[in-house]
Amino acid sequence: MRIADSVIVVTGAGSGIGAGLARRFVAEGAAAVEMVDRRIGPARQIAAELGPAAHASAVDVSDEQAVAGLVARVLARHGRIDLFCSNAGLTTGVALESGSQADKAWERAWSVHVLAHVYAARAVVPAMIKAGGGYLLNTASAAGLLTSPGDAPYAVTKHAAVAFAEWLAVEYAAHNIKVSVLCPMGVDTPLLMEPLAQGNEGAKAVAASGPIIGVAEVADAVMRAVTSESFLVLPHPEVGSFWAAKAADVDGWLSGMSRMYQRSRGSD
Numbered sequence: 001m002r003i004a005d006s007v008i009v010v011t012g013a014g015s016g017i018g019a020g021l022a023r024r025f026v027a028e029g030a031a032a033v034e035m036v037d038r039r040i041g042p043a044r045q046i047a048a049e050l051g052p053a054a055h056a057s058a059v060d061v062s063d064e065q066a067v068a069g070l071v072a073r074v075l076a077r078h079g080r081i082d083l084f085c086s087n088a089g090l091t092t093g094v095a096l097e098s099g100s101q102a103d104k105a106w107e108r109a110w111s112v113h114v115l116a117h118v119y120a121a122r123a124v125v126p127a128m129i130k131a132g133g134g135y136l137l138n139t140a141s142a143a144g145l146l147t148s149p150g151d152a153p154y155a156v157t158k159h160a161a162v163a164f165a166e167w168l169a170v171e172y173a174a175h176n177i178k179v180s181v182l183c184p185m186g187v188d189t190p191l192l193m194e195p196l197a198q199g200n201e202g203a204k205a206v207a208a209s210g211p212i213i214g215v216a217e218v219a220d221a222v223m224r225a226v227t228s229e230s231f232l233v234l235p236h237p238e239v240g241s242f243w244a245a246k247a248a249d250v251d252g253w254l255s256g257m258s259r260m261y262q263r264s265r266g267s268d
């Protein structure tokens, strides 16, 4: 697809990767970029910097009615949505602990990483079919192909996000709906850098797995994938080799991951 002249929605656009994507889409000549975030302040500020093509909306993507309302508003204003980027996300740092706080973290991860993608697709796919096609870009993570030491809800729900994107791609190919799934490793955003600064073990393992790249590099990879309509977006190309190595020898890959995690925790 062409980004120029497109109408685009980006969730989680008040920070990090979502903000980087919104900036890049405006720079590439998008007709309109709807910047969605639960926290409206930063999204509004960036939209104001980006000029009239950008607009900010306060939406909690885990609220189905709010997502449906967002899609209806953008369709009413612009007549179409060419690209919907479901990108909002969070980390939990939860392992096997029990109790209501841990259960809530599992529910939050499921709502934001999986159900939010479902709610967006439910709301926007019928309009895309009517328009003769469209594009969904869902942000998962390398954790959705590999794993995420120190954060079980993150690893599990990001796998589900990849699975849902695959399902969408198969189910709606005949309607000319293209799907990409974005699977970076470490990216320099608050989601990774804040826990890393606090010495979080999972964040340390991400940092030990490969380079921490900037959001502009992620936007470059997204531009390449969306313009060539490729499903898998790997801003860290080595994730493709790790994934292939996992498929070829799961036991070897599990031992390697666990050695790497122990080393990053300083216990090897």
Ligand SMILES: NC(=O)c1ccc[n+]([C@@H]2O[C@H](COP(=O)([O-])OP(=O)(O)OC[C@H]3O[C@@H](n4cnc5c(N)ncnc54)[C@H](O)[C@@H]3O)[C@@H](O)[C@H]2O)c1
Residues within 6 Å of the ligand: 011, 012, 013, 014, 015, 016, 017, 018, 036, 037, 038, 039, 059, 060, 061, 062, 087, 088, 089, 090, 112, 139, 140, 141, 142, 183, 184, 185, 186, 187, 188, 189, 190, 191, 192
């Ligand atoms: N930073 C990384 O290393 C990394 C690596 C792989 C994947 N990712 C994924 O990239 C995506 C973007 O993360 P980021 O690194 O830019 O993080 P970030 O914390 O900088 O930005 C995430 C944004 O999502 C918003 N958000 C969270 N829950 C929301 C909700 N319910 N409704 C609306 N907005 C909500 C937050 O307010 C925040 O502005 C996430 O899905 C994350 O899992 C990040």
